[in-house]
Amino acid sequence: MSTTPRGLNARCSVARSLEVLGEKWALLVIREAALGVTRFADFRARLGVAPDVLAARLETLVEGGVLERRPYQDKGQRQRDEYVLTAAGAELKTILAAFVAWGDVHRPSGFGPSTVYVEAATARPVHLAFMTDDGRELAPEDVAAVPGPGRLGV
Structure with missing residues (x-):
């Protein structure tokens, strides 16, 4: 696995996440695992990725705790x-859904969504959103990113 981020990147949640998830095929492997693929040959067949790249x-x-x-x-x-998928890997479903939503709007294929997320019990469509503790949904422009306690100088 890559080395641990140093300096300011060691404090950055995005940089630390990219150490595990930032390589080209990583999220596609996770997507396939979320769809139930578990075997090397099946990942290869579905993704068309070189075996050495897939193994890496x-x-x-696995080292990042996403797969077991x-x-x-x-x-x-x-x-x-x-x-x-581990529990940590399963939590990446929201990341995959965010990529799907963004891609469908900003990089449309012309064929419609490749994946639709629905409530398992009802099959009713769901969407991702920023939610307040009291259940209000906020538009992205109404959400600010502020320094957290892990940032230097906070």
């Missing part, structure tokens, strides 16, 4: 590993 991304995601390596063995075959 899987290793980074679990052994399996098909009858008559050697033991292999499959890759399953």
Whole structure:
């Protein structure tokens, strides 16, 4: 895995997250894992990624706590590993949904959304939003980013 961010980046939540998630294929691997893909050959087939690149991304995601390596063995075959989302990996569903929403608006394909997020129990569409503690939804322009306690000089 990449080295830990140094200096100001060590305090930056985005920089630290990108150490695990910032490589080209990382979010696509996570997308496939969220859709139930667990095996190396299946990731390769669905993504069309070179095996060495896929192996490196899987290793980074395992080391970063996003995926868990679990052994399996098909009858008559050697033991292999499959890759399953951890709880931290499952929490990335909101990140994937944000990418989908942004891409559908700002990089449309002309075919409509490739993924629609719905409430599992009702199949009713859901959307991402900034919410206040009392349940009010805010528009992005009504949300400010302010320094947190981890930032230098705060």
